[in-house]
Amino acid sequence: MSNFVHTLAQWRVVGSATKKAVLLYLADRASDDGSGIWMSKATAAAHLELSKRSVQKVIGELEADALVSQVGQRPCEHGYTVEYRINIDVLKQLPEIATKGGGRPRKKGVNEVHGVNLVQGEGRTTFTGRGEPDSPKPSIEPSIEPSNTPQPPQGERDLFAGDDQGDKAPPAPTEDQHFEEFWQAYPKKAGKPAARKAFAKAVKRAPAEVIIRGARLYASWLSSPPRAGEFRPSAKHPQGWLNDDRWEDDVLKGMADPQQVSRADRARRFDPPSWQPVVR
Incomplete structure (x- = not known):
């Protein structure tokens, strides 16, 4: 581990x-x-x-x-x-998780309040002996006093009314949506009805995302220049490619997904540099 x-x-x-x-x-x-x-x-x-x-x-x-x-x-x-x-x-x-306080919690779980350390862990709170000798221990009960934090106008609050309702996963793509994504990625557009039937059977043998990624890699492999002495055939009909589980071909293993490469290029193009030029 x-x-x-x-x-x-x-x-x-x-x-x-x-x-x-x-x-x-x-x-x-x-x-x-x-x-x-x-x-x-x-x-x-x-x-x-x-x-x-x-x-x-x-x-x-x-x-x-x-x-x-x-x-x-x-x-x-x-x-x-x-x-x-x-x-x-x-x-x-990937984006990093942001905590409520705007950053990661302290590694040791220690928070300091009015000079007193509150060490939280396993359902208990321990007061260490720091602070003024006669100062009262801070209460760990929730406050019932009204908050003085300014609230946004009602209209702005309505925009974020669903933020605290919990994360809801978007609906999963349907089989038709997965097939259309495969059809757009596959390099040869021929025999669409037969390909649709073959795709419906193929997704029972492998996840749709793996098949679609294989189609992207297959298209990228066909469009790339062949190596010395390598035979580069023409694109197979999509029905036969699906029936033969060609997304598992060894030639596709280790290839970079062109979709992921384009994402990385966009990230490098638009992300601000982490260094600053030295002005003399």
């Missing part, structure tokens, strides 16, 4: 509680550089109290986000298990 990777993942926003749970589970099994992760998806599902299908789907989403990548296979009793790696650089680019 890497405390560094686990802490880094814990303080990043990934979009849903299920994705965060699976990401932290993977981080528990990672080395400090994010590598060396392998486990049974059935075991992970049992530990996380999720279905195996849910674990497979979430790992596919993490791969589509380039947070996790496959680096190889390890033999096991029933064949092999996939070895994963958490991409630390991509994880660091």
Whole structure:
């Protein structure tokens, strides 16, 4: 287990509680550089109290986000298990969780109030002996006095009325939406009705996000210049590509997702530099 990777993942926003749970589970099994992760998806599902299908789907989403990548296979009793790696650089680019006070809580859980340390932990509050000798201990009961904090106008309050209602996950994309995304990514537009039927069967064997990412990688591979002596065939019909599970082709493994590359380029283009020029 890497405390560094686990802490880094814990303080990043990934979009849903299920994705965060699976990401932290993977981080528990990672080395400090994010590598060396392998486990049974059935075991992970049992530990996380999720279905195996849910674990497979979430790992596919993490791969589509380039947070996790496959680096190889390890033999096991029933064949092999996939070895994963958490991409630390991509994880660091995610927004960091902001606490109510505007930053991370103190590591030791110590807050100082009027010269008295309040050490909170495991359901109790302990007063250390600092402060004035005869000063009363601060009350830990909630105040019932009205707050003097200025409130925004009613109209502005209405804009944020739903902020405290809890995070609600956006509705999951439908199969038709997933197919249209696949169709836009796939390089050869031919036989759409047959491709739609093949896609409906393919998503029962692999998460839709993994198939769509495979289509993007396949299009990128076809458009890239071939290596010396490499045969580069024309694009397959989408129906045959789906029926043959071609998103698992070895030639696509290790390729960078063009969608993630474009996101990283935009981030580098628009993010302000972390350094300041020296004016002499």
